[in-house]
Amino acid sequence: xTNPVRLLTALTQALSTMGLYGDDHxxxxxxxxxxxxxxxxxxxxxxxxxxTFLSGEVLFGSEVVPELEGWExxxxxxxxxxxxxxxxxxxxxxxxxxxxxxxxIRLGLRPGSSADIWQMGESSIRxxxxxxxxxxxxxxELAMPVATLTYSLHEERDTMDWVHQEIQNGxxxxxxxxxxxxxxxxxxxHAEQAMVLPLLQ
Numbered sequence: 173x174t175n176p177v178r179l180l181t182a183l184t185q186a187l188s189t190m191g192l193y194g195d196d197h198x199x200x201x202x203x204x205x206x207x208x209x210x211x212x213x214x215x216x217x218x219x220x221x222x223x224t225f226l227s228g229e230v231l232f233g234s235e236v237v238p239e240l241e242g243w244e245x246x247x248x249x250x251x252x253x254x255x256x257x258x259x260x261x262x263x264x265x266x267x268x269x270x271x272x273x274x275x276x277i278r279l280g281l282r283p284g285s286s287a288d289i290w291q292m293g294e295s296s297i298r299x300x301x302x303x304x305x306x307x308x309x310x311x312x313e314l315a316m317p318v319a320t321l322t323y324s325l326h327e328e329r330d331t332m333d334w335v336h337q338e339i340q341n342g343x344x345x346x347x348x349x350x351x352x353x354x355x356x357x358x359x360x361x362h363a364e365q366a367m368v369l370p371l372l373q
Contacts (some may be wrong), residue, residue, distance in 0.1 A: 176232040182207040191281025221259040252278040261296040
């Protein structure tokens with residue numbers, strides 16, 4: 173199990189535990205401490221972490237996490253408006269607890285107010301929705317620099333033209349390039365907005 177998978181598994185275990193027992197139960201404390209330990213392990217080489225959740229896929233940074241293909245929590249997070257989670261630096265137990273308590277309510281794991289209690293103090297955690305085709309990432313923190321995702325699909329088109337040429341010349345299908353195009357188109361299709369016309373073209 174890779175470190176990104178271990179972290180997301182620990183976070184979802186903590187969410188389930190909090191939904192079942194509440195914030196103050198000893199089992200919740202243990203689950204939070206375990207999740208924080210996994211987070212700190214992953215942040216050792218690089219403090220800034222970014223997870224993107226699409227329907228059926230999870231990206232760690234810009235790389236797809238193959239072990240989490242079809243992961244049920246990805247769809248649940250997307251439905252709750254959590255398509256991106258970013259850790260911008262060190263996180264303490266209180267910050268992580270407030271954030272996950274907020275997510276528990278957003279995910280409908282327990283009733284409660286959706287007020288941003290996790291932002292009542294400083295936090296290095298950001299989350300929000302990713303919008304492709306409008307060149308923006310909407311995150312729940314106005315002061316955060318906005319990342320940009322742009323998809324022209326020119327590279328994908330050129331690659332597919334090359335793939336077709338290779339096949340016409342009698343070569344075998346170049347699977348690495350074809351797989352890269354399919355994954356890129358998958359990400360674009362999940363935007364369900366400005367990518368529709370370019371994909372049809």
